[in-house]
Amino acid sequence: MVYVKLTILLTVLGNLQRGHSDTTVASASTSYVNSSNEPTVDGSTVQYQTNWTTTDSNGGTTKPVTQNVMTTEASTPNPEAHLQILGKGLRWFQENSTFKLFCSYSDASINVDPAQLRFYDGKNNQLSEDRGFRRTVLSSSSSFVNVSLTKDRIQAEDFGKYVCRYGDDSSFNIHVGILKVNITDATYNLLMENKEDYTLTCDVIPAVDTETINSEVTLWFKDGVKAEDVSPRHIVNGSTLNIRKAEWSDIGPYTCEYIVLWGSNNSSFQWMVSFNGEARIGSVSVSFNYFQDDDMELSCPVSGYPYPVVTWQRNGVVITPDNRITLSPDASGKYINAVLNIQSLQFEDKGDYSCTGSSELNTVTSSPIKIRVKDKYAAVWPFIGIVVEVLLLVGIIVVCEKRAKRKKEDTDVVDQPTARRTSERRTSEARQRIISS
Template sequence: MSRCSFFIYIILLGLCNFLCHCETSNKVIIRQGGDDLKLTCKVAKGVIYWFKDGEGLNPSSSSDGSGDSISTITRNNLTMKDAGMYQCTDKALTTHNFSVSILTVSGKSQELVANASEAVLECSVENEELEVIEMRWRRGNDLINETDKYLTITNGSSSSLIISNPDENDVGPYVCEVSIEHAENKFEKIVGLNNGPHVKKIVDLRNKVEGETAFIVCNVTGYPVPRVTWFKLLEDETQMQVITYDERVSTEAVEGVADAKLIIRDLKIKTDRGDYTCVATNYLDSFNATVTLKVKDKLAAVWPFLGICAEVIILCSIIFIFEKRRNRRMEEEEGDAVKQDLMKKSNGTSQDVRQRNTVTKA
């Protein structure tokens, strides 16, 4: 359709609306840059025409089960060029108007500075044609209210969040929430108090048994969220090797940090024991921590018990042999004593006989 034909069509459409009270609808749509947009027009059976700011468009068309005509206009990754007045109409001059506005919510993050008195996060709306109703800040799902810790300053289409005496506990994402007049939804922008990663000390795993599962957790803080990589020290203790994941070795996320938990199933002494290093990295810095994993044989707990049993058996054997020898010695000593007593008695009897014989002769 030529531009001249379009203006003639619009004039006729206006006259028809004025004289015939043809059906017309108007809708205001506000989207954020980068979003997707889908406009749908449904009329009685017939051809549907689309226009944007006076220029004809080529929509996709279909028909529903009732025979009505359905036509859609789709725009992906919206930019300011996609803003404007969209119109769909049919031969019966039924018109649907869509006023589309595009806004951009921008933010300015800040890095955590040691011993700083404050940190300032900023947020602003870039579209002077839209009226900002409200701007507020959240941390997670919690709305931030003004306290000794937080102060918000809003001026028209811009807002600042001031954090007093910021420390590592304040590091992370903050959400700037914007309410626009006539907009169905609220718009958000994530602004961060950034800091390099830090990994807490990992306790060594010294009592794992072959066949068990080991869980090694890399407790990471920092924002933007650090990326975690796991390494293992080779047997020559000179090189670190990136751990490859399979059905036996895998990772899980911990508190939003991907790969922060290393899971080793069915532990093996030869391949799994050793030093493991967790390296956390973001655009500001990197940090690492090392943990030692010791894997014992399945019978490791049995050997001490068997040793104790062997010691008891040997001790009992020694005691038994000693007692047996002592009893034998005592029996021999008692036998000797009996013999000596018998000998003494026999000697005493013979002496009496001799004495008697001597007296008789006399």
């Protein structure tokens, strides 16, 4: 019997191009629950997932912005080898993103001609380069061919039915929906701190033809927490997020999640909306005293969004890491090089230190921190001096006492004969007075 297999798979590979410099596409991948590279058609279940991951170009911080489209479908075994199809239904793409459409055909009973497997729109017009589409033969053999259809920047008018056909007999079609997204960021005004209201917008406009959208909803998150749970000041109104009397802690990346339900299937998409704030640096200590061979750690109290990148200076010269000096992010991991570590401080490490935070919005530098490095024996020298002084005083006192004692002894020896002569003279005078009388 003739066995014919025709499968079609969509993979979103492209840029989530919003016209914002802070977001770039890091990766896009399609994975199958089947162990093989292609979904099977022998009655098993196929499951595939498409991921978009964006990163912040200011420091490379990965954002939790991932688009997941998860669909599970099963084919029915056909012992008579009729056409087997996987991937029915509607597939979504974001406007200005790049997509790839894969189509493969196999038939062991004929010599498969790669040129016969082509793509058409719903009006039976071949999709060719004049409309921005590129057809590429990825692999082929006498009984198998696999081709792709790509377009770099799909537009809203590209929605509709896409047909993959081998010759005039075997064909398969799906419906492509295009999501047009209007993103409005906001920037915090430091002069109006805690006094101004801000609005973030994530307006998603779907373009689709035959499939019916049963419902759609937009959710807002900050750091994985629903925006309305962050504070009562965060008010969600569909495609808009209002932040009343915004505080500095409200700045940062917000995630807009769009969920669309069509038929019995649903798809979820996420985008990043920025609440920006100029870089600022808090107060720092005026000075620190260290001893030679101590380890030093200084932290730069920087904040802002996009997250500023920190550089350190000593006496106005930028510090370069080496075997003793390391730079690392802060505890949150958001601010690159915010922590300066120097091991085994030396006298040449003393000086005025400062940190600078730079983002695409502004650059700000901290006040200087004076670092003093003392001799590691500096605390010993005063003690030794005191001991020496005490010993000298004791020595002087001992010498003085000895001299005083010796002088006293000499005086006593000289005075004893004089006292004896005086006594004898008084006795002689007394005798003479007695005789005279």
